[in-house]
Amino acid sequence: QKEVEQDPGPLSVPEGAIVSLNCTYSNSAFQYFMWYRQYSRKGPELLMYTYSSGNKEDGRFTAQVDKSSKYISLFIRDSQPSDSATYLCAMSGTGGFKTIFGAGTRLFVKA
Amino acid sequence: GAGVSQSPSNKVTEKGKDVELRCDPISGHTALYWYRQSLGQGLEFLIYFQGNSAPDKSGLPSDRFSAERTGGSVSTLTIQRTQQEDSAVYLCASILRGEQYFGPGTRLTVT
Numbered sequence: 001q002k003e004v005e006q007d008p009g010p011l012s013v014p015e016g017a018i019v020s021l022n023c024t025y026s027n028s029a030f031q032y033f034m035w036y037r038q039y040s041r042k043g044p045e046l047l048m049y050t051y052s053s054g055n056k057e058d059g060r061f062t063a064q065v066d067k068s069s070k071y072i073s074l075f076i077r078d079s080q081p082s083d084s085a086t087y088l089c090a091m092s093g094t095g096g097f098k099t100i101f102g103a104g105t106r107l108f109v110k111a
Numbered sequence: 112g113a114g115v116s117q118s119p120s121n122k123v124t125e126k127g128k129d130v131e132l133r134c135d136p137i138s139g140h141t142a143l144y145w146y147r148q149s150l151g152q153g154l155e156f157l158i159y160f161q162g163n164s165a166p167d168k169s170g171l172p173s174d175r176f177s178a179e180r181t182g183g184s185v186s187t188l189t190i191q192r193t194q195q196e197d198s199a200v201y202l203c204a205s206i207l208r209g210e211q212y213f214g215p216g217t218r219l220t221v222t
Contacts, residue, residue, distance in 0.1 A: 041215070042216075043202055043213030043214050044154070044211075044213050045213065046211065049209075049210065088153060098167070098170075099156075099211065101146075101154040103153040
């Protein structure tokens, strides 16, 4: 079993839809949770960064962490064609833990 | 300011040849990661440099892979006697305050 599981998709939605992206993990030591966005032929860029459980909102993006269920989510409201990209979840712990990435979910937002 | 740069952007090589991939991190960033990203896969950790400490090489898949970081700045990843399964995008990231800044990657194709 992988430490981080993420459905690779692809996920196709119409413009304006609410998008829900999710990851599950097995290592209870993870405390830092990130979402990266990666456009085709580009490196990933950090989108959201959350410490421990709870919600964090930034514009149209909301990140949720449920440590009791080992489940994290990224919600995108009013999705735009420019949101079409691969979204990777990532997580790490303290004490020298390396960052572990999910496989990434490919999202297509149709105009 | 300038971001992380990588060269070459694309590399096609014959099986059995050696290749060198270069990463120029953001000035002042003391930590640097190398990752490998294969189609449909998440980022696979290869090696981690932090300041003057011994690098964490635990992710290197075989002794054909090596990396060095000169003067705490530029890093090169060397793959000797390349195999077709080495074909992937090789990404480096420099780190500041826990946030990883990725380069655009080098797409390696071994024929």
